[in-house]
Amino acid sequence: AETKAVAAAKVDARADKNSLKLDVNVFKEKIVHHLRCTIGTSEKKASKLAWWQALVATANELIFDRLTQTQYTHATKDTRAVHYLSAEFLMGRLTVNNLVSLEVYNTAKSALQELGIDINELCEEETDMALGNGGLGRLAACFMDSLATLAYPSVGYGIHYENGLFRQEIREGRQIERPDSWREYGCPWEVCRPESVQEVPIGGFVETQTAPDGSIRKVWHPEHMIKGVPWDIPVVGFRGASVTILRLWESRPTESFNWDVFNAGGYVDAQNEKAAVETISKVLYPNDSTEAGKMLRLTQQYFFSSCSLRDILRRYNRTHFHDYGEFAKKIAIQLNDTHPVIAIPELMRLLVDEEGISWDAAWEIVTEVFSYTNHTLLPEALEKWPVYIFEKLLPRHLEIIYEINYRFLNEVVEAKWSGDDEKKRKLSIIEEGPCKMVRMANLAVIASRKINGVAEIHSKLVRENLFPEFSTLWPDRFCNVTNGVTPRRWMLACNPGLAELYNEIAGKDWPLHLDSCAALRPYADDPQIQKRFMDIKFKNKVALAAEIKKLCGVEVDPHAMFDVQIKRLHEYKRQHLNLLYILHLYRKLLADPAMRIVPQVFIFGAKAAPAYTLAKNIIYAINVIGDKINNDYRIRNQLKVVFMPNYRVSLAEKIIPAADISEQISTAGYEASGTSNMKFSMNGALTLGTMDGANIEIVAEAGVENNFIFGMSVKDVQELKAKGYNPWDFYNSNQDLRAVVDWLDSDFFTEDRQALASIKHSLLEGGDPYMVLADFASYCAAHKRAEEMYADKARWAHAAIMNSASMGKFSSDRSIEDYVHNIWKLKNYEIKDEI
Numbered sequence: 121a122e123t124k125a126v127a128a129a130k131v132d133a134r135a136d137k138n139s140l141k142l143d144v145n146v147f148k149e150k151i152v153h154h155l156r157c158t159i160g161t162s163e164k165k166a167s168k169l170a171w172w173q174a175l176v177a178t179a180n181e182l183i184f185d186r187l188t189q190t191q192y193t194h195a196t197k198d199t200r201a202v203h204y205l206s207a208e209f210l211m212g213r214l215t216v217n218n219l220v221s222l223e224v225y226n227t228a229k230s231a232l233q234e235l236g237i238d239i240n241e242l243c244e245e246e247t248d249m250a251l252g253n254g255g256l257g258r259l260a261a262c263f264m265d266s267l268a269t270l271a272y273p274s275v276g277y278g279i280h281y282e283n284g285l286f287r288q289e290i291r292e293g294r295q296i297e298r299p300d301s302w303r304e305y306g307c308p309w310e311v312c313r314p315e316s317v318q319e320v321p322i323g324g325f326v327e328t329q330t331a332p333d334g335s336i337r338k339v340w341h342p343e344h345m346i347k348g349v350p351w352d353i354p355v356v357g358f359r360g361a362s363v364t365i366l367r368l369w370e371s372r373p374t375e376s377f378n379w380d381v382f383n384a385g386g387y388v389d390a391q392n393e394k395a396a397v398e399t400i401s402k403v404l405y406p407n408d409s410t411e412a413g414k415m416l417r418l419t420q421q422y423f424f425s426s427c428s429l430r431d432i433l434r435r436y437n438r439t440h441f442h443d444y445g446e447f448a449k450k451i452a453i454q455l456n457d458t459h460p461v462i463a464i465p466e467l468m469r470l471l472v473d474e475e476g477i478s479w480d481a482a483w484e485i486v487t488e489v490f491s492y493t494n495h496t497l498l499p500e501a502l503e504k505w506p507v508y509i510f511e512k513l514l515p516r517h518l519e520i521i522y523e524i525n526y527r528f529l530n531e532v533v534e535a536k537w538s539g540d541d542e543k544k545r546k547l548s549i550i551e552e553g554p555c556k557m558v559r560m561a562n563l564a565v566i567a568s569r570k571i572n573g574v575a576e577i578h579s580k581l582v583r584e585n586l587f588p589e590f591s592t593l594w595p596d597r598f599c600n601v602t603n604g605v606t607p608r609r610w611m612l613a614c615n616p617g618l619a620e621l622y623n624e625i626a627g628k629d630w631p632l633h634l635d636s637c638a639a640l641r642p643y644a645d646d647p648q649i650q651k652r653f654m655d656i657k658f659k660n661k662v663a664l665a666a667e668i669k670k671l672c673g674v675e676v677d678p679h680a681m682f683d684v685q686i687k688r689l690h691e692y693k694r695q696h697l698n699l700l701y702i703l704h705l706y707r708k709l710l711a712d713p714a715m716r717i718v719p720q721v722f723i724f725g726a727k728a729a730p731a732y733t734l735a736k737n738i739i740y741a742i743n744v745i746g747d748k749i750n751n752d753y754r755i756r757n758q759l760k761v762v763f764m765p766n767y768r769v770s771l772a773e774k775i776i777p778a779a780d781i782s783e784q785i786s787t788a789g790y791e792a793s794g795t796s797n798m799k800f801s802m803n804g805a806l807t808l809g810t811m812d813g814a815n816i817e818i819v820a821e822a823g824v825e826n827n828f829i830f831g832m833s834v835k836d837v838q839e840l841k842a843k844g845y846n847p848w849d850f851y852n853s854n855q856d857l858r859a860v861v862d863w864l865d866s867d868f869f870t871e872d873r874q875a876l877a878s879i880k881h882s883l884l885e886g887g888d889p890y891m892v893l894a895d896f897a898s899y900c901a902a903h904k905r906a907e908e909m910y911a912d913k914a915r916w917a918h919a920a921i922m923n924s925a926s927m928g929k930f931s932s933d934r935s936i937e938d939y940v941h942n943i944w945k946l947k948n949y950e951i952k953d954e955i
């Protein structure tokens with residue numbers, strides 16, 4: 121029974137919490153209290169960083185209480201939960217979002233103001249959590265936000281990278297990579313959980329033991345044990361609906377680590393081995409949609425998958441005492457791409473070798489529990505691991521994979537296509553050849569209950585082009601879940617002006633029911649609303665112009681059309697197509713000095729994988745061409761080109777609300793979904809794009825007439841490829857195109873003409889793999905339409921409003937509901953203040 125003192129303390133705590141939410145004075149006192157008692161400084165001395173830390177400590181009072189309530193509810197109800205395994209979570213900054221979700225942003229802002237501090241400046245102190253490369257990692261972060269908001273029992277599992285995606289500096293136009301030590305001085309949002317440490321074996325050999333009864337047992341004698349230390353980052357649902365945990369594993373040497381070496385006086389050697397283990401969670405691989413194929417990468421994948429599974433088993437067994445009869449009822453595991461697919465043989469191993477369950481029973485559990493999301497069709501992204509690496513790191517897992525494969529080929533494939541060795545060769549988990557490989561995607565499909573793509577067109581291509589035989593075999597396993605993004609971060613928090621407009625028109629619940637933004641559509645032609653909407657945009661453009669001045673030293677006019685392409689640099693995304701158009705405009709302006717165009721600012725942000733030379737040359741080209749154009753008085757400021765360095769989540773939050781045009785110009789069939797396309801539309805930018813990925817669904821909602829669609833369709837691309845694509849045909853027959861391509865091979869822009877010429881080379885001799893030249897003419901025509909519409913202010917405002925007000929479908933809440941209903945089968949629970 122609760123003592124009176126405890127009951128009274130609870131009442132106090134609750135009253136405390138409420139006053140903290142509502143009362144500026146109480147909030148002020150709390151911040152100062154934390155500044156003094158948590159951070160250990162005073163108002164006079166405190167740096168901005170210290171003030172920010174005190175602000176976070178104050179928010180954490182509310183967050184941890186909600187977390188406790190959430191976990192209590194889920195534990196007492198013994199809920200079914202989803203476990204989202206992802207090598208990447210691109211969380212960005214948390215402060216504004218958490219304050220908004222806790223509904224204390226305005227209280228905090230006023231409290232700080234009274235203390236003489238600008239909340240915006242404090243929030244700039246936070247380093248982005250950049251534990252991901254791009255869309256795939258950011259999607260995982262949006263999903264965490266929605267899971268918490270919809271209060272579904274869930275855990276995100278990933279890697280606690282010491283260094284996230286590299287910081288990009290631009291020196292003389294070139295990308296330089298710098299380490300991103302985001303938590304060098306600690307991160308106040310994360311909590312270490314020593315009580316949940318795991319130990320993971322690796323390396324060594326497998327011994328086959330035969331029991332007296334003739335039965336065979338496999339015993340793995342690992343070479344090393346790695347300690348996994350969990351760090352928890354609470355994710356706050358909107359209005360505190362629930363608090364979900366993102367659990368990230370850090371690798372450390374075990375206590376017993378190399379005790380022998382140590383005792384033998386090998387202090388230095390022992391330190392080396394220690395460093396080797398710590399390397400596992402040291403750094404995020406900076407490749408988006410290319411596999412690294414390195415031993416360390418597989419070690420990372422195995423390390424975090426194994427720690428996560430052990431954590432899941434530990435929690436399950438707290439109430440089920442090693443009776444696995446209920447396991448598949450309580451547990452769903454989502455594999456975010458092939459990165460965590462090693463979890464499949466690992467769960468088999470844990471169940472069969474360590475828990476003593478029969479193979480068949482274990483396989484039944486495994487195939488009930490796992491589902492797999494595919495995020496790309498690019499062949500260079502489909503992970504394959506050399507068998508020899510497996511033999512070295514995970515010998516027992518390799519045996520299990522062979523067993524899964526043997527049963528699959530001889531039972532399933534044989535039953536369907538008896539005697540068809542070609543089918544077996546194609547569907548096998550093992551790719552034969554001089555270097556035998558393990559195909560992780562095949563393993564994922566064979567073991568998963570559901571396999572989904574991330575947009576309608578992509579899911580169709582997953583079925584028809586990537587896994588045609590598998591989808592014949594198991595048609596019901598394949599499905600689509602179109603991506604979404606959280607409107608809390610990507611509208612409410614980053615675009616307060618627009619949020620206020622929706623509050624008035626759609627009511628304050630629109631961030632929970634994005635469909636309700638459609639209430640703005642009837643006003644799309646109302647001059648007053650148009651003015652209001654475009655004034656909000658203009659204000660955002662003024663703010664971005666200031667940021668551009670600060671970061672790039674370039675003056676841009678906020679009245680100009682802001683045309684934005686921000687995403688990873690990759691040939692399939694075709695930043696160089698954009699660049700060719702810029703050259704084309706520039707050339708026209710130089711040829712006719714009297715010409716007047718709609719003033720335009722082309723804004724780029726992109727990181728290139730450090731080893732991707734052509735991508736780095738494209739960054740260089742954007743910078744040197746931009747430099748030339750920006751300083752050419754002859755064109756009278758009608759054209760500006762800026763490359764904003766170190767593109768990341770927090771920069772996207774400043775750029776997107778200020779965009780007029782969203783460039784989504786991938787070769788059709790290559791961009792699985794795209795997610796920034798959704799963010800831009802929500803914020804009233806018009807899409808200039810191809811019929812690819814989610815663009816197709818976006819324009820279906822917002823109206824093709826309100827966007828600028830161009831270029832080949834997926835079918836066109838396939839047909840042209842089949843017929844034999846020759847870029848020279850386009851080069852030779854289009855004078856404008858030839859002129860700009862040739863311009864790249866000149867010393868007009870830079871002494872280092874090689875770098876720019878390499879782009880021309882890839883487009884001609886290189887065969888133009890992404891058909892840039894084939895889409896050039898149509899791309900120019902789309903720009904022309906955009907320029908014409910921009911000149912008609914009312915028409916433009918109409919289109920901008922229609923885009924913003926039609927994005928209900930692209931809330932990540934809808935995506936999560938799709939996952940829940942079609943795949944995870946979860947129930948959510950209201951989280952009350954119970955404990």
Ligand code: GL4
Binds near residue numbers: 254
């Ligand atoms: C990606 C896709 O390239 C991107 O289109 C998609 O939106 C994202 C999330 O599903 O996943 N796949 C890889 S790999 N990186 C991505 O960003």
